[in-house]
Amino acid sequence: MVTLADVARHAGVAAGTVSHVLSGKRSTSAATRERIQHGIEQLGYRPHAGARALASSRTDVLALMMPLRTGIHAPVLMEIATAVTTTARAHGYDVLLLTGEEGPEAIRRVDGSALADAFIVTDVGLDDPRLPSLKAAERPSVLIGRPADTSGLSCVDLDxxxxxxxxxxxxxxxxxxxxxxxxxxxxxxxxxxxxxxxxxxxxxxxxxxxxxxxxxxxxxxxxxxxxxxxxxxxxxxxxxxxxxxxxxxxxxxxxxxxxxxxxxxxxxxxxxxxxxxxxxxxxxxxxxxxxxPAQEMGRRAVERLVAQLGGQEPPGTVLLAPEVDDRGSTGPAPTAAPAR
Structure with a gap:
């Protein structure tokens, strides 16, 4: 495994200099940054995720709360999860999947231990018990669904x-x-x-x-x-x-x-x-x-969350307009319902 020290030797600089360039915490000459970048590319160096998180206070991980509850239709959940995962990767994020029934406790645990940068929450109730913890969390969140009171929240949902x-x-x-x-x-x-x-x-x-x-x-x-x-x-x-x-x-x-x-x-x-x-x-x-539109809701949720993490978008609600696909299973009402 290629280490930070290997990159430093390749670039002819101290290991601390490589660390400073990666974290951006100290200015370095353009020539030195170029040598270090060349070394990273030549050697195939990948910073350790934990070390990167400590240096930047970011994990590049999104927590997807998807409780597997009674009555939930699994194919829809899988569409959402697939869309969230693929869109997150396109923006440089991995996804931490939380499927348990911990509710508010899971939010406090992830928020307090900095396991993820933000939350995506599914299966939202009108009076969802997770909302106070989400509002109190240091990390932003987007709900796929709408509670009764959406003030201060970011939501994506079909209307x-x-x-x-x-x-x-x-x-x-x-x-x-x-x-x-x-x-x-x-x-x-x-x-x-x-x-x-x-x-x-x-x-x-x-x-x-x-x-x-x-x-x-x-x-x-x-x-x-x-x-x-x-x-x-x-x-x-x-x-x-x-x-x-x-x-x-x-x-x-x-x-x-x-x-x-x-x-x-x-x-x-x-x-x-x-x-x-x-x-x-x-x-x-x-x-x-x-x-x-499970896939579109998952994609929109990630895009809104990434925008929030970048300070580009305030909380708010996006409602997707319903569209009727007529496949011929509806027709004129019969003059009288058939007796059976």
Missing amino acids: FEAAGARCVDHLAALGHRQIAVLGEPPAVCARGTGSAERTLRGLRTAAAAHGAGLLHRPTAAGHAAVAAMLTRVFEERPATTALVVRNEAAVEPLLTVLRRDGRAVPEDVSLFAVCAGQSAAQASAPLTSIGV
Whole structure:
């Protein structure tokens, strides 16, 4: 392994001079800096990360808080993690992944031990218990998601409220007046996750504006749970002609149950999903959807964080506009919901 002393011998200077050039803490002649830089390139020297952090008070590491909680859809998390990692590397940062349930304690631990320069936080609740620790931390942060109070915070998110409204607008324009929502798993709803609450708010507001009935039911994953919930929905609202799916794990079980029950899509019932675009596009029957732009959110979060670390951008919220991808799973409302 090439050492700092090897570079010093190659450049014909003292080891301390090489250290000063690397840290930038002391001025050195241009000729000396050039010899040292040439030695670094010729020998392939890489400063030790720990030593570099001590010299600069920077680690070049971003902490990604991604708790693996019940009801979370793993493919979306992986898209976010991939986007964060690749974008961070493009800016010269590595990523420290925190997947546990430590919450505020993890923030205090990383902040106090200087393990990372900044935080990216996912699965944000409306009243997230991590927020006081993030605001008190010495290091900046960006949330992928929005709490109820965003003051003093930097957030990147899909405009889920607008997404919910666009679902209903789309279906109402096709004549649907009874809409049921198969929502996130009960555990996600119980946590008060911001994306779930905001989507439901948008759905309800738009339904009221269109004079449409809206039935929301949290739905667990799995064929049996989806079948039971679908039966319950049609028992409670027999005139239901459209379903909004806000639960990616329920997509395939729902399509299977509808086929089993002889309900044609979209002739008997229209389907509209709010989920990762890939999940909707690759379903056994492709679904009209508003995609959750996980990769763009991850990329934007890193870019905002890098700008903050460089003193170039104050905290604030970036909302990504929802876009409808029509894949033919929605159609005009039937004159009467088919009896089964």
